[in-house]
Amino acid sequence: MKTCLVVDDSSVIRKVARRILEGLEFTIEEAEDGEQALDACRRRLPEAILLDWNMPKMDGYEFLRLLRRLPGGDGPKVVFCTTENDVAHIARALHAGANEYIMKPFDKEIVEAKFQEVGLI
Amino acid sequence: MTPDDFDFLRKMLRERSGLVLAAEKQYLAESRLLPVARKYNIASLGDLVQQLRVMPNSPLAVATVEAMTTNETFFFRDKLPYDHFRDTILPALVAAHDRDKRIRIWCAAASTGQEPYSLALIIRELAQKEPALAAYRFDILATDLSGDVLERARSGIYSQFEVQRGLPIQLLLKYFSQVGETWQIAPEIRAMVQFRTLNLLNDFSPLGRFDVVFCRNVLIYFDQPTKIQVLNRIARQIAEDGYLALGAAETVVGLTDAFRPLTEKRGLYVPNPAARDLEPLAMAGGARRGM
């Protein structure tokens, strides 16, 4: 089974994402902010990361930049999942090495489509 | 709606669009037609059917038929047919048409446009990698029974939800602009597609010959004789070295010999030269003239 790290400061969003991704046969790990996520990745790199943008301590963008510099950090497929729904943010995210981008609100179909798009399922 | 009303409705839908509505689907008819009744200020569905009986050619009848069709679609639906288009169909056709440099594509049930635009995006992306393609002319004709969906298709405007189903984010960024909460596809992509209303039950031979026909997720709503006659008539409009793409739940197998499946390419069919010669001239089921 593949592992997906769900990074979001909202426990509600993490719960929704967990339910969807478990339905797609992922093992789920959770982090509340970029720092926690980075710690988790230093311990073990997941196959997939579902990543919020705005979070306390370290935001998703900063996390992504640091992740991609870790040894093997280019491995995980990173799918942003955020309310930052404008062209400028999307462009920045892709530039920093995001593989896909989900604009909230999202549902199972969108997550499934995006994970398929990057070859995770 | 009385059972008699529902029977009338089912018959009308079948005649007009080919849609076969199962006898137990009255609830579906009711939920889809209530908004139509409201829009036309009609008090009940019984009254609505009464008006259809009296005025079978009214705008109300058109609205009724359109309300009953399923328009669901999304960009790069099922992915595989689009991979076939990019990796198999286009290279073959580009080689075959190195003289006339013209390739004609028909989306026969285009709905709100995601299918023809997906094809246009593939062509555009490929042309950027292979400059030789710039010399080719690609005509994409997108037709549908419903004028409403085509109007939306023409506008090229999609909701946030629609652009997230099947469209890779890089393509969204590259070819769409944000208009408030919605996204509009670029004018140069819109200009690659021509939209026109067309009922597949009617004669479509005036459209001419195509190199590729995408006829996806519409035959499933038809009964067997209708599927057969539509497929046979499509066969007449496809070039000998052309391709037909059907939906994931559709096939020609057991219906017609006019096409044969490409076994290693699921969902893709090519004209069957043997059948072309054998085929009697009379059209099975025949197309209606007009409209």
Ligand SMILES: C[S@@+](CC[C@H](N)C(=O)[O-])C[C@H]1O[C@@H](n2cnc3c(N)ncnc32)[C@H](O)[C@@H]1O
């Ligand atoms: C489910 S959509 C398929 C859209 C697209 N081809 C796809 O696969 O995503 C079916 C479309 O067929 C159209 N349709 C239904 N009956 C038709 C007919 N008799 N002639 C032409 N179009 C028809 C409907 O209006 C609807 O837009």
